[in-house]
Every structure is written in C-alpha cells, then in structure tokens.
Amino acid sequence: MTSTLFAGRICLITGSSRGIGLGIAKSLAANGAKVVLHGRDGSTLRSCLNDLLDPAKHRYIAADLNATQGPRAIAEELNRMHGRLDVLIHSAGILGPKTPLSEYPAEAWEEVLRINLNATFLVTQALLPALRKGAAPSVVFISSGLGRAGRADWGAYSVSKFGVEGLAQVWADELREEGIRVNAVNPGGTRTRMRAAAYPEEDPLTLPTPEDIAQVFVWLARPDTRITGKSVEARDWIGRAPAL
Ligand SMILES: NC(=O)c1ccc[n+]([C@@H]2O[C@H](COP(=O)([O-])OP(=O)(O)OC[C@H]3O[C@@H](n4cnc5c(N)ncnc54)[C@H](OP(=O)(O)O)[C@@H]3O)[C@@H](O)[C@H]2O)c1
Structure with a gap:
C-alpha cells in the first residue's frame, strides 16, 4: 500500500542492513517513504536496496x-544527500x-x-539540525523488555536499554515544544x-518477523501521529495496519 502521507518523507533507519531495521525500512518504503x-x-547495504520496493528511490550510508x-559521518552524509530528515x-x-557482572569484560561493557x-x-544530536528542517519530525529508539527489568547475565545490554528508555524521555521533553516527537519501542x-544468538535453543519460526512488528514504527513515523515521550510495545500492533 502506498500513501501520500509518506510521499517524499525521508526516513533514516540505523542498523537496517538486516533484522528489525531492514523490516522497518521495507515497511516504510512500501508506504511511499524515501528510505x-x-x-x-x-x-551489504547495496544488496539490501534490492529488498525495497524501488531501489532507485532509496539510499544508504555506511x-x-x-x-x-561514526555519528558525525552519518549526519554529514545525510545532509549531503537530502539536507533534511523527517524520521x-x-x-x-x-x-x-x-x-x-562479576566476570563481565570491561572492554565489552564499553563497546555495548x-x-x-x-x-x-x-x-540524534548530530542529526538535530536536519530534523529541525524536517516535516513533523519523529525519532524512535528501540528498547527492550530488558530495559525495564534487569536480568542476570544480560549485563551491559540490559543497562544500555535502560539508558535508551531514559534518553528517549529526556529528548522527548526537550524537543516537545519544537514539535519533534520522540518515542521508544520494545519490539519483543x-x-x-x-535473537538467534541470544536464544540458540529457541525455534525462530515461533517468533514474529521484523515485518510483522513494523506497523508500530510506521504509525510513529506518520506526520499525523501526535504521541511523544512514550514507550510502546510492538507486539500490541501485530496485525493492526495503520489506516493510511
Ligand atoms: N531481535 C529481538 O528479539 C530484539 C528484542 C528486543 C530488542 N531488540 C533490539 O532491536 C534492535 C535491532 O536488533 P536485531 O535483532 O534486528 O539485530 P541484528 O539482526 O543483529 O541487526 C543489528 C543491526 O545493527 C547494525 N550494527 C551492529 N553493530 C554496528 C556498528 N558498530 N555500527 C553500525 N551498525 C551496527 C548491524 O549492521 P552491520 O552488522 O551490517 O554493520 C545490523 O544492521 C537492536 O537495538 C536490539 O537490541 C531486538
């Protein structure tokens, strides 16, 4: 389905060479966004362009x-490409x-x-000037259930996702008056x-695909969505296509 709501809407998705990011990119592209x-x-990213509806319309940044x-390089390249960012x-x-934690290697902690x-x-900070030039800008952070309740052995990953939840709230509060919306999503x-690396004993076929859980991201990216400062469950949106 394509929609005029997303026509010309420029959407950058970090970590979209595979997995959830690529699923979101495909869903946004299917709705008419420029991804x-x-x-x-x-x-790898050049090959991924072929997964989108119209590879000639979309771009990538490595x-x-x-x-x-890294962060500054993304902002510089995005500005060269489009000069503004909507999502x-x-x-x-x-x-x-x-x-x-008692055995967690310090270097791995810092990397995560x-x-x-x-x-x-x-x-986000480097792209703020581009977002300020965007139309009804929307920023979405990906959190985790482990960013709300700590669990043994998940060390830096869990702590990083607690941080992401807080970061989304602070950005949302600081940018609300400017009309830049910021939310977090727990994909489940x-x-x-x-996921396969984290749970090797699990049958992947029992899990939703990235495309299954992408609807909430499409909804948050829409220019007519109003919510900001929230943390949302992607699972609640499975099978609930936003009316475009
Ligand atoms: N899958 C789940 O069940 C689940 C559950 C809760 C939360 N999440 C969160 O959802 C997000 C996506 O996870 P996923 O399952 O889709 O993971 P994934 O399949 O491993 O994909 C991770 C993405 O991050 C990129 N990436 C990793 N290291 C990078 C680096 N140093 N610089 C730039 N890009 C880098 C990878 O790109 P390259 O390797 O090509 O550079 C890839 O595109 C993550 O934030 C994860 O914590 C996932």
Whole structure:
C-alpha cells in the first residue's frame, strides 16, 4: 500500500542492513517513504536496496557506530544527500557477552554502551539540525523488555536499554515544544540474527518477523501521529495496519 502521507518523507533507519531495521525500512518504503539504510558495510547495504520496493528511490550510508567519527559521518552524509530528515529510527545494536557482572569484560561493557546507548545520543544530536528542517519530525529508539527489568547475565545490554528508555524521555521533553516527537519501542522477541544468538535453543519460526512488528514504527513515523515521550510495545500492533 502506498500513501501520500509518506510521499517524499525521508526516513533514516540505523542498523537496517538486516533484522528489525531492514523490516522497518521495507515497511516504510512500501508506504511511499524515501528510505536511507544504514550499517557498516557498503556492499551489504547495496544488496539490501534490492529488498525495497524501488531501489532507485532509496539510499544508504555506511558508518561504524563503534568508531568516534561514526555519528558525525552519518549526519554529514545525510545532509549531503537530502539536507533534511523527517524520521530517525535507531535500530543498530549489539548483544555483547551473556555473562555475570562479576566476570563481565570491561572492554565489552564499553563497546555495548558505546553502540547501543552513546551512539544513539550522538546520532540524534548530530542529526538535530536536519530534523529541525524536517516535516513533523519523529525519532524512535528501540528498547527492550530488558530495559525495564534487569536480568542476570544480560549485563551491559540490559543497562544500555535502560539508558535508551531514559534518553528517549529526556529528548522527548526537550524537543516537545519544537514539535519533534520522540518515542521508544520494545519490539519483543523477533526473528533475527541477534535473537538467534541470544536464544540458540529457541525455534525462530515461533517468533514474529521484523515485518510483522513494523506497523508500530510506521504509525510513529506518520506526520499525523501526535504521541511523544512514550514507550510502546510492538507486539500490541501485530496485525493492526495503520489506516493510511
Ligand atoms: N531481535 C529481538 O528479539 C530484539 C528484542 C528486543 C530488542 N531488540 C533490539 O532491536 C534492535 C535491532 O536488533 P536485531 O535483532 O534486528 O539485530 P541484528 O539482526 O543483529 O541487526 C543489528 C543491526 O545493527 C547494525 N550494527 C551492529 N553493530 C554496528 C556498528 N558498530 N555500527 C553500525 N551498525 C551496527 C548491524 O549492521 P552491520 O552488522 O551490517 O554493520 C545490523 O544492521 C537492536 O537495538 C536490539 O537490541 C531486538
């Protein structure tokens, strides 16, 4: 389905070379948005463009969020491409080791926090001027059930997602008056590489696909959606296509 609501709407999804990010990108593209994919590897991202409805209409940015210059590189490239941004969705993330805090390696702790939390702050900050030029801008952070209740062995991942929930609330409060909406989404267990690595004993076919859970992201990205400062469950939206 395509909609005039998304016509010309520029949507950047970090971590969209696969998994949930790519599922969201496909759903936004199917609704008429101009999508910008992101991941670390240009050749992977070029192949991903073929998964979108009209590969000629969409673009990609390759940048490593584990590198200091990654967030700024994304903003510079986006500005060169489009000069403004309407929708920013943060899907890039890593799991880190599943191990008790007493043995958690300090380097892995820093890497997980850098990619899952620090980079989401820095990418949003670097893209703020582009969002300010956007139409009814919307920013969405991807959280987790582990960002609301800590669980043994999930160390830095769980702590990073608590941080993401807080970060979304602070941005939402600071940007409300400017009309830039900021929300968080808990996708719930979803059929991706990350989930398979975290739960190798689980049958992936029992889980929703990234496309199944993408509807809430499409709804949050719409220019006529009003909510801000909320944390939403993607599972509640399965089978609930926003009326476009
Ligand atoms: N799947 C679930 O059940 C589940 C549940 C709750 C929350 N989440 C959250 O949902 C988000 C997406 O997860 P997923 O399951 O789709 O994971 P995934 O399949 O492993 O995809 C992760 C994405 O992040 C990108 N990424 C990883 N490290 C990066 C780096 N250093 N720089 C730039 N990009 C990087 C990857 O791109 P490249 O590797 O190509 O660079 C890939 O596009 C994550 O924030 C995750 O915490 C997932």
